């Protein structure tokens with residue numbers, strides 16, 4: 383065991399952190415991980431962590447001045463972390479901080495040349511540059527004045543821009559949302575568990591008697607932040623976090639529900655004098671106590687002796703994993719690629735005038751269709767299987783609607799909107815709900831307009847959703863999808879997917895992590911684009927052999 387781990391164990395003991403003696407902390411070339419020495423079962427409580435041992439704005443010695451100047455959330459936590467680092471052994475978390483890496487080598491702390499060469503074309507290229515400029519501004523506006531305020535007597539060597547970026551990488555990769563009072567914070571021990579996509583063994587949860595539902599899982603800050611582009615690029619500009627109370631519909635919910643964990647809390651057994659209990663596990667969750675001031679780590683799966691115990695950082699694609707945690711996973715089913723609306727406009731320029739494109743997009747919006755949006759871009763998602771977002775297919779379909787159908791629909795929608803809006807509040811500039819009813823409704827309106835008022839397929843006998851999509855995929859739409867995939871592919875530069883795959887094979891994950899994971903991201907994204915082309919060409923072929931409802 384390394385010195386850092388030994389000191390950390392002593393620190394845990396003196397700060398009331400208890401853990402099962404079945405847990406083995408490993409410290410190898412790939413960093414720290416947690417294994418089990420004996421079989422563990424669903425519902426086993428393998429660790430408890432007092433909230434007072436978590437490093438948050440509230441628990442930090444810097445609380446007063448952070449709250450006085452009014453910086454909260456992840457910026458405030460970064461200041462708390464930098465402050466605790468700056469006071470060395472004086473810090474309550476010294477034994478914990480010694481174990482942390484100086485920074486997590488995520489793209490935020492790559493130099494600009496690395497970002498521009500390794501990430502070019504990928505979902506992360508723009509996002510990382512955006513983070514860098516935004517965080518630099520935050521530092522200048524909020525942290526520089528703190529250091530300048532001599533009465534705070536801050537050690538400027540710990541509050542430079544480099545130190546701020548490093549703190550942000552640690553927070554992005556290790557912080558959890560604790561509760562409404564503490565906000566997000568560093569949770570010692572819980573942050574030693576590595577991630578496995580969709581197959582985690584353990585959850586961090588609240589130990590309060592009023593808790594015990596899936597709502598109480600303490601959320602890793604990486605999980606599905608609302609501000610993440612397509613929930614796929616992680617994100618450092620993350621002030622909108624969910625507290626435990628808000629986690630009613632959490633992505634972990636199903637797993638927790640199916641885990642068979644008993645949720646009737648009883649009184650917690652008196653803590654042993656020893657930090658590790660002898661029976662391998664601390665408690666089963668059902669007999670663990672009511673302690674609103676503690677967090678518990680609970681097994682949601684059986685884990686065999688000798689295996690690593692994994693947590694999950696959320697259902698994240700590779701762009702998000704690399705962005706926030708600095709690694710990627712092969713064949714990650716949550717991977718997506720985005721097609722920007724601007725890219726669709728670029729494609730449209732080849733065949734249509736700007737005016738024509740704008741009018742078709744306007745009709746698409748009036749029908750209640752939409753793209754995803756983030757920061758200053760609008761985009762469509764393409765899933766791991768290569769299926770493009772339905773709204774994109776509808777937009778492409780609308781581009782090819784005959785003029786007379788387009789005019790008829792536009793006129794009728796505009797008239798309807800005018801009537802509906804004049805009947806509602808004069809301040810209400812949103813579309814009436816009768817019109818904004820989602821992309822499926824939009825398809826029904828289009829198909830019905832094309833066929834002179836009736837839907838040309840049976841609602842009773844066939845699957846409506848499949849019929850709708852099938853009908854959307856005209857030859858024009860399929861060709862447009864292939865062209866969009868080709869244009870998007872062009873962003874990666876001259877090398878082909880096969881060349882990238884070949885280089886990736888020869889690249890060592892441990893020796894060249896930046897090159898390896900960025901190449902892995904490129905290969906995953908380009909493979910999705912390849913699947914999108916196959917989706918479009920197969921759909922085109924299938925249509926040739928089927929009844930075609932309308933001329934394409």
Ligand SMILES: C[S@@+](CC[C@H](N)C(=O)[O-])C[C@H]1O[C@@H](n2cnc3c(N)ncnc32)[C@H](O)[C@@H]1O
Nearest residue numbers: 413414486555556573574575576577707708709
């Ligand atoms: C919360 S920490 C987990 C503990 C960490 N391994 C350590 O040494 O302290 C998160 C970091 O661990 C690493 N990590 C976690 N899961 C991983 C995985 N499945 N593959 C590669 N690295 C992983 C990444 O560097 C990530 O940013």
